[in-house]
Amino acid sequence: MADSSHPIELTVNGEPAEGVVLGRQLLVHFIRDTLGLRGTHIGCDSGNCGACTVIVDGRAIKSCMQLAVQADGSDLRTVESLSAPGEELDELQGAFTKHHALQCGYCTPGMLMSATALLDDADALTLDEIRRGLKGNICRCTGYVNIVHAVEDVAERRGKRSA
Numbered sequence: 001m002a003d004s005s006h007p008i009e010l011t012v013n014g015e016p017a018e019g020v021v022l023g024r025q026l027l028v029h030f031i032r033d034t035l036g037l038r039g040t041h042i043g044c045d046s047g048n049c050g051a052c053t054v055i056v057d058g059r060a061i062k063s064c065m066q067l068a069v070q071a072d073g074s075d076l077r078t079v080e081s082l083s084a085p086g087e088e089l090d091e092l093q094g095a096f097t098k099h100h101a102l103q104c105g106y107c108t109p110g111m112l113m114s115a116t117a118l119l120d121d122a123d124a125l126t127l128d129e130i131r132r133g134l135k136g137n138i139c140r141c142t143g144y145v146n147i148v149h150a151v152e153d154v155a156e157r158r159g160k161r162s163a
């Protein structure tokens, strides 16, 4: 099973995609190496850092913790779905820029995808809920304060900020 090949079909950032994956291949490697979407980062390969976070069927997941074959038939969103190179940044990316919510940027794609799922999913978010929603994403640079401000800003603009 681990070394056998499996065809998979899925939707990636709104477009149909397919590939042949090994049973043991991680989703993050399929995304980066087969699909060529290098915005999804690998920080630890052990489910701890969140750099590899993507959205599968509306849920933020760590793509180093899922096999590629499990993504068969799913709707996958990577950070590239937020804005294409040369396009205007999406609202959350703009808020990260405005609030200086990144330094080296290594954690940023994962942070953006966790926050995107959080903002899409919630009707209203308290400060605690925002912090908890980002708990699975580690940043070694920013101290998190500005990242939380950026997410709060977007929640406020969308009428989803709660006391």
Ligand code: FES
Binding pocket: 041, 042, 043, 044, 045, 046, 047, 048, 049, 050, 051, 052, 053, 062, 063, 064, 065
């Ligand atoms: S690379 Fe997946 S959690 Fe760190």
Ligand code: FES
Binding pocket: 101, 102, 103, 104, 105, 106, 107, 108, 138, 139, 140, 141, 142
């Ligand atoms: S900005 Fe450097 S790890 Fe988060």
